Amino acid sequence: MPDDRAPTGAPPRRSKLIFLAHTAFVPRMAAIPGPDMKSIDGASSGGKRERRPAAASQAPVRPATQRLSKEAREQQIVQKAIQLFAERGFQVSTHEIARALGITQPLLYNYFPTKEALVDRVYDEVFVRKWDPMWEEWLSDASKPLAERLKHYLKDYAQYILRSDWIRIFISAGLTRQGINQRYIARLREHHFKVIAREMRKAYDIPEPSTEEELEDELELIWSMHSGVFYIGMRKWVYALSVPKNLDRIIDMRVDAFLLGAPAVLRQARIATGEQGAAAPSRRPALANPGTASRQAGSTAGGR
Numbered sequence: 001m002p003d004d005r006a007p008t009g010a011p012p013r014r015s016k017l018i019f020l021a022h023t024a025f026v027p028r029m030a031a032i033p034g035p036d037m038k039s040i041d042g043a044s045s046g047g048k049r050e051r052r053p054a055a056a057s058q059a060p061v062r063p064a065t066q067r068l069s070k071e072a073r074e075q076q077i078v079q080k081a082i083q084l085f086a087e088r089g090f091q092v093s094t095h096e097i098a099r100a101l102g103i104t105q106p107l108l109y110n111y112f113p114t115k116e117a118l119v120d121r122v123y124d125e126v127f128v129r130k131w132d133p134m135w136e137e138w139l140s141d142a143s144k145p146l147a148e149r150l151k152h153y154l155k156d157y158a159q160y161i162l163r164s165d166w167i168r169i170f171i172s173a174g175l176t177r178q179g180i181n182q183r184y185i186a187r188l189r190e191h192h193f194k195v196i197a198r199e200m201r202k203a204y205d206i207p208e209p210s211t212e213e214e215l216e217d218e219l220e221l222i223w224s225m226h227s228g229v230f231y232i233g234m235r236k237w238v239y240a241l242s243v244p245k246n247l248d249r250i251i252d253m254r255v256d257a258f259l260l261g262a263p264a265v266l267r268q269a270r271i272a273t274g275e276q277g278a279a280a281p282s283r284r285p286a287l288a289n290p291g292t293a294s295r296q297a298g299s300t301a302g303g304r
Contacts, residue, residue, distance in 0.1 A: 074111045076101060081122050086165040089172040094118065119177065126169055127184050130160055139195045146203040150196070150255045155248055158229050162247075167233040193222045204263035207270045214273070218266060225258040 068076065080101050084092045094115050098105045112118040138153050173180035197218040201208065209215040235241040244250045
């Protein structure tokens with residue numbers, strides 16, 4: 001009879017089926033996390049998955065442009081233009097100004113459609129808005145000696161112009177934007193120099209100028225005195241040289257030196273051109289300002 005028994009050493013057929021079922025089930029069990037196992041994302045089976053940060057959130061975020069009112073934005077643009085024009089001159093472009101502010105050039109053009117419009121606004125901000133109308137009133141106040149008026153005016157005016165942005169923009173404009181200088185000097189000449197000349201004639205009994213040339217002589221002497229204050233700013237912010245620490249003292253001496261010399265020189269010039277006819281120097285009226293100026297004028301006349 002045939003032998004139905006399995007060969008020696010071979011597992012029974014039923015045991016083989018149980019073994020195969022068991023091995024098929026084990027991998028599926030391993031894929032199910034138990035109570036103490038972590039999932040691939042690192043979370044326990046009983047909690048929520050941790051979300052990894054998206055790659056985009058790790059990129060640097062550019063700060064958004066600060067929202068300002070129309071007036072504040074306009075002033076911001078003007079102040080940045082003043083800074084850059086003072087540092088680098090008027091060759092600075094509107095694109096560079098916008099980039100320095102972190103805004104777009106089209107946004108800048110919403111406020112200033114051309115560079116010329118921005119330059120005009122800078123002129124207004126630096127040279128016009130801070131102009132004090134009281135200066136002309138101080139110079140015209142005949143109730144006080146002229147020397148006192150000039151010293152008061154120049155000390156206050158020095159605080160207005162002796163700033164880095166004022167000096168450097170004025171110099172740069174003289175090289176590339178002459179219109180700014182011409183406008184400012186015309187205003188200075190009309191409202192300050194001519195007033196000083198008029199008050200000096202009254203105080204020192206100087207005849208009125210009969211020609212344009214004589215008026216220009218007066219204004220030229222006044223300009224030489226006045227520009228001494230401006231030149232202090234040139235020495236500091238253009239030449240990088242030391243300047244006097246006691247500015248008020250220097251202004252006092254400049255005014256005194258001017259009044260000791262300019263009135264006598266102008267009176268002598270008017271006599272030389274025949275304004276007082278053939279009057280002898282000894283019969284000339286004395287200068288209105290007593291003291292050294294009168295003695296110096298008499299000494300000059302005596303030496304003729």
